[in-house]
């Protein structure tokens with residue numbers, strides 16, 4: 550089994566004080582749990598301050614989004630270099646909320662993934678189907694199209710440098726989690742897709758996270774599946790106890 554990555558996506562939550570307290574709590578607890586890789590992705594306005602709290606801890610810093618251009622007249626946007634400048638190692642790209650609420654397309658995401666890799670960041674590239682797409686039996690078709698569109702023109706080495714995340718939209722923030730078997734089926738299909746489009750070495754090595762209502766109580770079963778290499782956690786990443794509990798469940 551690959552070393553699991555437990556990633557917290559704090560989304561648009563917390564204030565400065567609460568973000569710093571959470572960072573301290575996660576950093577302290579993670580020191581006791583060295584068998585997983587830890588990552589937190591705070592709101593961008595708190596990245597710098599949270600990064601300082603995480604210095605000399607085993608917890609990495611990531612951003613929830615960024616823009617593909619290097620600099621210039623793009624009001625409100627952040628470049629990949631700005632993220633590395635404040636200590637980010639990862640950036641979440643193509644999250645379903647960016648796709649479905651903010652209207653990002655595969656083309657937007659593909660440009661961002663290329664820019665993140667150029668900047669030396671690890672993109673966490675998210676894919677996932679809507680409930681009506683799953684009900685219509687279109688899950689793998691949708692996920693494949695997002696995969697192909699978001700990773701278009703990348704080399705095998707570049708795909709290897711990405712983390713993939715399968716997040717069924719109907720399971721995000723709903724408390725309705727995919728069963729371990731449902732998640733494993735899509736993860737296995739995604740790995741086959743990587744083998745088909747690139748090669749079997751990259752397919753075996755690339756980390757594929759599951760996201761969607763992951764909690765301490767279901768993390769062990771989900772991450773016990775062959776092709777699930779970690780979790781992208783929203784709601785349960787907002788308290789150190791739950792977030793660390795996910796790591797504990799996986800390691801035990």
Ligand code: PGA
Nearest residue numbers: 721722761762782783784
């Ligand atoms: P959730 O969010 O854990 O609150 O379902 C997951 C995600 O959006 O990454």
